[in-house]
Amino acid sequence: MCLAIPxxxxxxxxxxxxxxxxxxxxxxxxxxxxxxxxxxHLLVHAGYAIGAVDAxxxxxxxxxxxxxxxxxxxSEDAHPEFDEGARxxxxxxxx
Amino acid sequence: xxxxxxYTDARAVRAVLDQLHVAAxxxxxxxxxxxxxxxxxxxIGAAGLRRMLPANVRLVSGPGCPVCVTPVGYLDxxxxxxxxxxTLLCTFGxxxxxxxxxxxxxKLAASGGRVRVVYSAHDALAIARANPSQRVIFLAxxxxxxxxxxxxxxxxxxxxxxxxxxxxxxxxxxxPALRALANDPDVRLDGLILPGHVSVITGADAFAFVxxxxxxxxxxxxxxxxxxxxxxxxxxxxxxxGRAEVVNHYSRVVSAEGNRVAQxxxxxxxxxxxxxWRGLGTIPGSGLTLRAQWAHRDAARxxxxxxxxxxxxxxxxxxxxxxxxxxxxxPLFGRTCTPDEPVGACMxxxxxxxxxWYRHERLGTGADTHSVGAQR
Numbered sequence: 001m002c003l004a005i006p007x008x009x010x011x012x013x014x015x016x017x018x019x020x021x022x023x024x025x026x027x028x029x030x031x032x033x034x035x036x037x038x039x040x041h042l043l044v045h046a047g048y049a050i051g052a053v054d055a056x057x058x059x060x061x062x063x064x065x066x067x068x069x070x071x072x073x074x075s076e077d078a079h080p081e082f083d084e085g086a087r088x089x090x091x092x093x094x095x
Numbered sequence: 096x097x098x099x100x101x102y103t104d105a106r107a108v109r110a111v112l113d114q115l116h117v118a119a120x121x122x123x124x125x126x127x128x129x130x131x132x133x134x135x136x137x138x139i140g141a142a143g144l145r146r147m148l149p150a151n152v153r154l155v156s157g158p159g160c161p162v163c164v165t166p167v168g169y170l171d172x173x174x175x176x177x178x179x180x181x182t183l184l185c186t187f188g189x190x191x192x193x194x195x196x197x198x199x200x201x202k203l204a205a206s207g208g209r210v211r212v213v214y215s216a217h218d219a220l221a222i223a224r225a226n227p228s229q230r231v232i233f234l235a236x237x238x239x240x241x242x243x244x245x246x247x248x249x250x251x252x253x254x255x256x257x258x259x260x261x262x263x264x265x266x267x268x269x270x271p272a273l274r275a276l277a278n279d280p281d282v283r284l285d286g287l288i289l290p291g292h293v294s295v296i297t298g299a300d301a302f303a304f305v306x307x308x309x310x311x312x313x314x315x316x317x318x319x320x321x322x323x324x325x326x327x328x329x330x331x332x333x334x335x336x337g338r339a340e341v342v343n344h345y346s347r348v349v350s351a352e353g354n355r356v357a358q359x360x361x362x363x364x365x366x367x368x369x370x371x372w373r374g375l376g377t378i379p380g381s382g383l384t385l386r387a388q389w390a391h392r393d394a395a396r397x398x399x400x401x402x403x404x405x406x407x408x409x410x411x412x413x414x415x416x417x418x419x420x421x422x423x424x425x426p427l428f429g430r431t432c433t434p435d436e437p438v439g440a441c442m443x444x445x446x447x448x449x450x451x452w453y454r455h456e457r458l459g460t461g462a463d464t465h466s467v468g469a470q471r
Contacts, residue, residue: 001133001160001161001162001187001189001236001237001238001240001241001444001446002132002133002134002159002161002237002238002240002241002290002291002292002293002446003134003292003446004292004295006348029217029244029247031247031250031356031360032243032244032247032354032356032357032360033354033356043292043295043348045240045241045244045292046187046214046215046216046237046241047214047215047216047217047218048215048217048243048244048247050240050243050244050292050295050296050354050357051295051296051348051349052348053347053348054346054347054348057346057347058099058347060347061344061346061347062101062102065101065102065104065107065325066101068107068110068111069101069104069106069107069110071110072106072109072110072113
């Protein structure tokens with residue numbers, strides 16, 4: 001029940017907003033995120049935007065994982081079974 | 096945000112798991128970490144992460160499923176209210192199939208009871224607006240993630256003079272539950288994966304006490320396999336070094352102080368009170384009750400007669416919620432209790448530990464080898 005999906009704000013009017021993910025649009029309340037601007041990625045839960053994705057922090061985390069991958073190099077041991085699981089495990093749909 | 100594909104990149108998770116196996120070799124004993132949030136439990140199951148951990152690292156599921164910790168008495172109360180004249184119940188779908196003492200909201204609706212499933216508290220307010228002659232009661236459950244959406248709807252009901260909108264308060268807060276678990280001698284934890292979307296509202300600082308007062312390492316993290324693997328690595332490294340800190344790996348959406356607008360809105364309508372959690376009992380200060388000035392919105396003040404609540408016979412949901420046992424240790428699991436025919440709440444909600452284990456973790460598990468309490 002605490003699932004929240006990042007969606008992009010494409011329009012707003014007072015406390016009502018329209019968010020989009022992969023072409024799907026829906027109305028959200030912006031009462032909890034009054035500072036949201038069109039173009040922001042918002043975290044949507046039960047019809048409300050409850051927070052925003054910080055672009056700089058997101059880029060920093062992505063960079064960190066890319067470093068971890070680079071450091072690992074072409075290592076082929078360990079966990080081949082993961083490939084399938086990783087694809088299925090994308091429950092937060094953060095892409 | 097296309098770069099975020101890295102979170103589900105198998106290479107990222109493999110690299111983190113390799114580091115995890117190296118780090119875990121430095122531990123001097125087996126460690127048990129709890130993922131508090133049901134959405135994490137589901138994600139861990141879907142990615143198969145539990146099976147890829149080092150042998151000395153155990154991951155147990157916690158109480159972070161709002162439907163699962165809602166006590167039977169709350170559902171009985173809802174059913175009693177539904178029997179009143181000119182009354183309409185609105186509920187999140189997750190609660191619909193959870194067994195009460197005598198039935199469930201689903202069975203009540205099937206026999207002509209007046210129950211509607213909504214996606215948002217906002218939808219319940221719209222139903223109240225469209226049905227002014229009815230008393231509309233929204234079943235207010237959920238943690239800090241959901242509580243501000245309910246407060247926002249109450250604010251709108253006040254502003255728009257929608258007099259027939261009420262709630263049955265059942266919201267709960269996570270920090271007092273973690274304090275209770277940390278103090279529970281039956282549940283020996285070595286670290287916590289903190290709930291990411293609760294933290295969006297509370298802020299990471301709200302959990303500083305678990306390290307300061309209880310010496311537990313803890314990580315706020317996201318829900319991708321890479322996020323979760325990295326959180327476990329952080330916990331192992333802290334344990335191996337004898338450290339206990341709360342770190343925030345989910346800074347892309349969680350700040351130190353949280354969502355102040357949401358916190359203020361919660362505070363305007365609710366105050367903390369004692370609350371009953373399935374499995375954990377009464378936890379002081381862990382519930383959100385309506386402030387006295389909003390008594391006219393409080394369905395708990397409507398007089399109804401309630402019998403003593405009855406938990407389903409044989410169900411060990413309560414022990415699962417405390418991380419005492421893994422779901423297969425319950426004799427009902429996968430036999431008389433399945434997602435199609437759930438006996439207990441933890442099998443109903445898709446975020447419930449039993450549902451997640453049924454769906455993802457059954458292969459290669461022996462039902463009698465999963466008692467966590469027996470490990471130490």
